Amino acid sequence: MSRWGLTVPMTGLPLAGHREIVESLPGLGYTDAWSAETNGTDAFTPLALASQWAPELRLGPAIVPVYTRGPALLAQQAATLADLAPGRFVMGIGTSSDTIVQRWNGIPFDEPYRRVRDTLRFLRRALAGEKVKEDYDTFSVKGFKLETPPASPPPIVLAALRPGMLRLAAREADGAITNWLAPKDVRTVRGELGDDKELIARLFVCPTDDAEEARAIGRWMIAAYMTVPVYRAFHEWLGRGEALRPMNEAWAAGDRRKALEAIPDEVVDDLVVHGSPEACRARVREYVDSGLTTPVLAVVPGGNLSPAEAVRALAPNAD
Known part of the structure; x- marks a missing residue:
């Protein structure tokens, strides 16, 4: 490499x-x-x-x-x-x-x-x-x-x-x-x-074998970034708009907990390297x-x- x-x-x-x-x-x-x-x-x-x-x-x-x-x-x-x-x-x-x-x-x-x-x-x-x-x-x-x-x-x-x-x-x-x-x-x-x-x-x-630990950390990071317009548009272009729509709707409504829960595991696993x-x-x-x-x-x-x-x-x- x-x-x-x-x-x-x-x-x-x-x-x-x-x-x-x-x-x-x-x-x-x-x-x-x-x-x-x-x-x-x-x-x-x-x-x-x-x-x-x-x-x-x-x-x-x-x-x-x-x-x-x-x-x-x-x-x-x-x-x-x-x-x-x-x-x-x-x-x-x-x-x-x-x-x-x-x-x-x-x-x-x-x-x-x-x-x-x-x-x-x-x-x-x-x-x-x-x-x-x-x-x-x-x-x-x-x-x-x-x-x-x-x-x-x-x-x-x-x-x-x-x-x-x-x-x-x-x-x-x-x-x-x-x-x-x-x-x-x-x-x-x-x-x-x-x-x-x-x-x-x-x-x-995130170098950990605890997938739930990594996903919990990853959800907070994803919510912080993907609700920003430039990153939201980026992932709509990449094809994740629908997967992230429930998170964005909950975030816009001020329900942070629901927004985190709405992020699918597969999205976290896609975007955060862990294991x-x-x-x-x-x-x-x-x-x-x-x-x-x-x-x-x-x-x-x-x-x-x-x-x-x-x-x-x-x-x-x-x-």
Whole structure:
């Protein structure tokens, strides 16, 4: 297998406590570390630390919202990480969600497709060292130029959950990032992205033989995500709209308990990798066999394993 990533920071472990785990990753067969940005750490700080703790790893944010920082600041932060990890940094951008952008940050979630497209085009030019003076559809830049552009501009990948964004990634980006999908869904995504671009996916992995424990955790996670409009639309496109309709109706009515109970076991089993560490690794390989380039494991606490134990147990070299 060419790539095997880990999401950092891990749940339940302070960022400052990650050094030993991150340093161990290359020796265990991990090739990548990918951050996220929701309501915990920002996307860039964990990667800056990882760039020094494990210089062999490829690093990337999955993803940075295009709304919550100005275009120039995004270029500055991408250039900084590209300097810390030369040739090993990938810039992941996307819309994020209306919850994060509008409800939490007070920024209108307007024209998401165009905003991502415009940001991608701006970053291409800025990271190549150009002076950018351009009126894009969703913002204008008046003469920005990076003081020290990267010697090698980093690849840019797009968060893409539906055909329009996947086709944009295929045309103008270096790949796509997705999450919350089953192995069979990879083929649907590939149908829009094509076979030539890198496809990265965050996979939620709960290493426990207790299926009921894993499903209980998975139901809470699914309810939190799939009731957000962008993810609801994604799973309608993937064909889970009817299976998730009772959950969405109960959630909209304010009945959280009924919403959780309405999520079928088979949906949880589709979207959350769980079982023994051996079974989890085999399941991850099903994604790769279906066309996923880069699996990025997001370890969900389960099975009484510490974060370090889970990382070792789920490593590709554990076989």
